[in-house]
Amino acid sequence: MADAKESAEAAATTAERFAEWVTETFHGPLSSIFNPIDSVLTPIEPVWWKVSAVALFVGAMIWVFSLDRKYVDLDRPNRQIWTDLRVWTIVSMLPHVVVYLWF
Amino acid sequence: MNLHFIDLTIIGLYMLGIFVLGSFFGKYVKGAGDYFVAGRALPFWAIGMSIVVSDIGATDFIATAGAGYTYGVAAANFDWIGSMPAMVLAAFIFVPYYWRSGVYTIPEFLGRRYNVVVQAVHGAIWGLFLIVMLAVMLWLTADTLATTLGTDPVLPVGDYDLRLWVWLVVLITGIYTFSGGLTAVVMTDVVQMVVMFVGGGALVSLTLWEVGGWGSLQEQVLAMGPEYANHFTMLLPHDSPTPYPWTGIVFGLGLVMATGYMCGNQAIVQRTLGARSEWDAKGGMLFAGFLKSFVPLLIILPGLTAVVLAPGLENGDQAVPTMIRDYLPPGLRGLMFAALFAALMSSVDSYLNSASTIWTTDIYGRIARGVTGKELSSKQALRVGRVFTVTFILLGGLFAPALAGQKTMYNFIQTVLSMFQGPVFAILFLGIMWRRANQWGGMAGLLLGVVFTTILHNTNDLFASDDPFLFVAWWSFVFSMIVTVVVSLLTPKDPDEKVRGLIFGQVMDDGEVQRVLGERITEEG
Numbered sequence: 001m002a003d004a005k006e007s008a009e010a011a012a013t014t015a016e017r018f019a020e021w022v023t024e025t026f027h028g029p030l031s032s033i034f035n036p037i038d039s040v041l042t043p044i045e046p047v048w049w050k051v052s053a054v055a056l057f058v059g060a061m062i063w064v065f066s067l068d069r070k071y072v073d074l075d076r077p078n079r080q081i082w083t084d085l086r087v088w089t090i091v092s093m094l095p096h097v098v099v100y101l102w103f
Numbered sequence: 104m105n106l107h108f109i110d111l112t113i114i115g116l117y118m119l120g121i122f123v124l125g126s127f128f129g130k131y132v133k134g135a136g137d138y139f140v141a142g143r144a145l146p147f148w149a150i151g152m153s154i155v156v157s158d159i160g161a162t163d164f165i166a167t168a169g170a171g172y173t174y175g176v177a178a179a180n181f182d183w184i185g186s187m188p189a190m191v192l193a194a195f196i197f198v199p200y201y202w203r204s205g206v207y208t209i210p211e212f213l214g215r216r217y218n219v220v221v222q223a224v225h226g227a228i229w230g231l232f233l234i235v236m237l238a239v240m241l242w243l244t245a246d247t248l249a250t251t252l253g254t255d256p257v258l259p260v261g262d263y264d265l266r267l268w269v270w271l272v273v274l275i276t277g278i279y280t281f282s283g284g285l286t287a288v289v290m291t292d293v294v295q296m297v298v299m300f301v302g303g304g305a306l307v308s309l310t311l312w313e314v315g316g317w318g319s320l321q322e323q324v325l326a327m328g329p330e331y332a333n334h335f336t337m338l339l340p341h342d343s344p345t346p347y348p349w350t351g352i353v354f355g356l357g358l359v360m361a362t363g364y365m366c367g368n369q370a371i372v373q374r375t376l377g378a379r380s381e382w383d384a385k386g387g388m389l390f391a392g393f394l395k396s397f398v399p400l401l402i403i404l405p406g407l408t409a410v411v412l413a414p415g416l417e418n419g420d421q422a423v424p425t426m427i428r429d430y431l432p433p434g435l436r437g438l439m440f441a442a443l444f445a446a447l448m449s450s451v452d453s454y455l456n457s458a459s460t461i462w463t464t465d466i467y468g469r470i471a472r473g474v475t476g477k478e479l480s481s482k483q484a485l486r487v488g489r490v491f492t493v494t495f496i497l498l499g500g501l502f503a504p505a506l507a508g509q510k511t512m513y514n515f516i517q518t519v520l521s522m523f524q525g526p527v528f529a530i531l532f533l534g535i536m537w538r539r540a541n542q543w544g545g546m547a548g549l550l551l552g553v554v555f556t557t558i559l560h561n562t563n564d565l566f567a568s569d570d571p572f573l574f575v576a577w578w579s580f581v582f583s584m585i586v587t588v589v590v591s592l593l594t595p596k597d598p599d600e601k602v603r604g605l606i607f608g609q610v611m612d613d614g615e616v617q618r619v620l621g622e623r624i625t626e627e628g
Contacts, residue, residue: 022561030558030565038567041341041350049338049349053184056357060191067195074199075380085385089191092393096183103176103337 053100057093064089110437117298117441118275121291121448125279128287135484138284139207139460141377145289150374150387153292155394156299156449157370161244164303164402164446169419171406175324175334177347178406179399181361183337184352189361190392194385197366198375200535200607202384207376209367209531210465216534216605217545219469224549226465228523229369233458237451237499244447245269245503269503272448277496280452281489285377288452295445296394302442303401305435310408310426323411331410342567351573359580360573363528369457451499459491467491521572522560525579526552533587535607544591552583 064072064086076083106114132138170178206212210229214222245268279287314320324334333339338349365371365388378384402423409422412430416422427439467487468479479487530548533540556579559565566574603609 019561019563022558023563026558026562027565030562034565038341044341046338046340049353052353053338053349053357056184056188056353060188064191064195071199072195072385073382075382077382083382085194085382085389088386088389088393092389092396093187093191095396096187099183100337103335 050100054097057097057100061089061093106437106440107433109434110440113434113437114441114444117444118271121294121445122275122279124294125275125283125287125291125452127283128279128290129282131286132282132284132485134481135463135479135488136481137286138485138488139456139463140373141285141289143377144379145286145374145377145383145387146379147383147386147390149289149293150378150383151390151394152296153289153374153449153453154371154387154391155398156292156296156446157374157453158391158395158450159299159398159402159446160240160450161443161447162240164443165243165420165423167399167402168406168409168423169421171403172409172416172419172422173406174345174347175331175336175407176399176403177333177337177339177345177352179403180337180347180352180356182395182398185356185361186365186395187392188357189365190388190395192362193365194388194392196607197535198372198384198388199381201372201376202378202381204604207373207464208461209369209372210461212605213531213534213545214465214469216540216602217530218542221530221542221545221549222465222469225523225527226461226469230458230461230466233370233454233461234495234498237454237458237495238502240447240450240454241269241272241499242503244272244443270500272444272451273496273500276448276451276455277493280455280496281492284488285373285456288456289374289377291452292449295449298438298445299442299449300397300401302435302439302445303405306423306426306431306439307401307404307408309430309435310405310412313430314408314411320408320411324407327410327414334407334410344567344569346568346570346572348568348573351568351571351577355573355575355577358577359525359528360576363524363531363576363580367524367528367531369461370453373453373457373460451496455492455496455499458495459488462491462495463488521576522553522556522579523549525556525576526583529580529583530587533584533591534605537588537591538602538606538608539591539596540587541591541594541597543594544587544589547590548583548587551586552579555579555582 072085076085081087131142136142167178167181201212204212206215208226210222210226213225279291283290311317311320314323321335324331338352339345339347341348341350375384375387378387405426406419406422409416409426413422413425416425427436431439463479463484468484471477471479526549529552530540530545533548534545556575559575559578565571568574
């Protein structure tokens with residue numbers, strides 16, 4: 001048990017040293033890439049956060065409806081509406097849209 | 104706290120029922136196709152329910168509720184934006200593709216599409232991850248039960264040692280997975296999902312009733328101070344120090360991590376490969392997404408109600424155990440324990456079956472082919488798969504106590520896996536969608552992508568978030584995409600014979616490819 005604890009501590013120290021070396025070496029060049037991106041993204045208004053989240057759901061729904069009907073319906077057991085996978089997509093996704101608009 | 108006789112009866116009946124049901128399906132297993140992909144006979148509803156419970160483990164009940172306690176509803180992003188869009192993409196692109204191309208595992212596809220190095224690296228990391236996770240899941244659940252019961256996990260609880268519970272789970276899950284393969288796993292998952300939803304629903308109903316309903320919960324939490332102001336906000340600012348900034352949620356989670364997980368996680372994908380038709384495969388994934396929409400209600404709400412009912416907990420992970428201990432009466436407590444066991448066993452059986460599939464197909468199968476020059480026969484693969492199943496569940500049970508307190512090991516494995524997610528999804532996506540992606544591009548994208556992810560992971564103060572894994576996932580995906588595209592364009596393209604039947608357009612539209620694949624599936628089934 002004591003050996004396991006010592007091994008874990010040694011591993012943690014090695015990981016910390018590695019992180020220090022990586023930070024010293026790469027922080028500068030990587031910051032010059034990510035800082036400008038951060039300065040563009042940080043001031044974006046909350047309404048656009050919701051728009052982008054909702055766009056994922058709405059975009060997926062529109063995409064499914066744009067697919068070839070034969071491809072979506074392959075092996076479909078019958079023509080009843082409950083077997084239409086496009087309807088399943090809408091039923092599953094609309095509540096999410098409401099949730100993201102609400103919260 | 105000791106469990107009441109009625110609680111133990113409920114848990115005992117649940118375990119016995121699952122054992123009998125799971126073992127029943129053993130008589131239908133005649134070859135590798137029956138064992139690994141359920142003879143391609145699964146209906147959509149079973150696939151959907153199985154995906155949900157395979158994804159949600161007992162530890163999620165605790166950790167996700169803990170995140171709900173600490174950060175609020177933002178923790179639900181993982182089951183909403185982090186599931187449904189990815190599952191729609193999986194249902195209409197990846198699932199039909201895997202289903203038609205007749206592969207058993209993701210590494211198998213990567214090996215055929217790129218080369219053996221990519222297959223070996225991906226197979227080894229997933230094979231190792233699945234085995235270690237078995238031990239971790241077994242131990243963490245015993246630990247959770249101990250916390251709930253207020254005792255040390257290695258000490259007796261009443262007359263019952265928690266290690267016995269772990270071995271009981273190992274025995275029952277091991278026997279039915281060994282004998283019945285994927286069919287037993289999926290069919291027991293169906294029952295386990297019902298138990299999980301009923302038990303979790305009982306906890307939610309009682310604790311929500313205790314705080315006076317949803318409106319009252321919101322009022323009381325928001326009145327607790329400014330640190331709770333964002334507890335009912337799904338999307339947080341880009342520079343939020345929490346793990347859930349909106350940019351990370353939309354790009355890192357919604358576009359990369361969720362899609363990579365739903366399309367590239369063997370334990371998830373394997374269920375759809377066992378579908379009786381392509382419609383069932385697609386429908387199973389969509390049905391799972393629909394069911395997953397309810398999961399946050401079961402596992403986040405108890406955490407939120409605990410903010411009011413058990414304020415000031417040192418660690419959010421104590422929220423659910425505290426709620427079970429303090430608010431569930433005998434009987435319902437047994438049902439909740441059965442739900443935790445259901446969550447554990449459904450994840451263990453799925454990981455066990457998937458680990459056995461990967462080790463049989465991508466590791467043992469490759470080595471055997473290298474030595475004998477022949478593919479494993481269906482009977483041989485079945486035998487090897489069963490040997491791996493027994494070996495892994497025993498290893499999981501034996502190593503579970505050894506992992507107690509070894510969070511370093513668990514974190515290390517989680518970190519290694521997360522470093523692969525962005526790069527693997529990049530080469531998986533390009534491999535399926537882009538004919539020009541070649542073996543050199545795939546290898547460079549995977550290996551350099553992992554190096555880049557390691558650098559991002561270890562560079563301190565690069566992002567505002569304290570735990571920027573969502574940003575790391577997004578940027579490692581972008582980096583690997585660029586590397587794969589550039590290296591592929593700079594090196595010769597793979598011959599047509601090599602990629603035949605592996606590109607999305609061909610698999611979907613080429614009649615000749617369809618005929619050959621159909622014959623192959625029939626032979627293997």
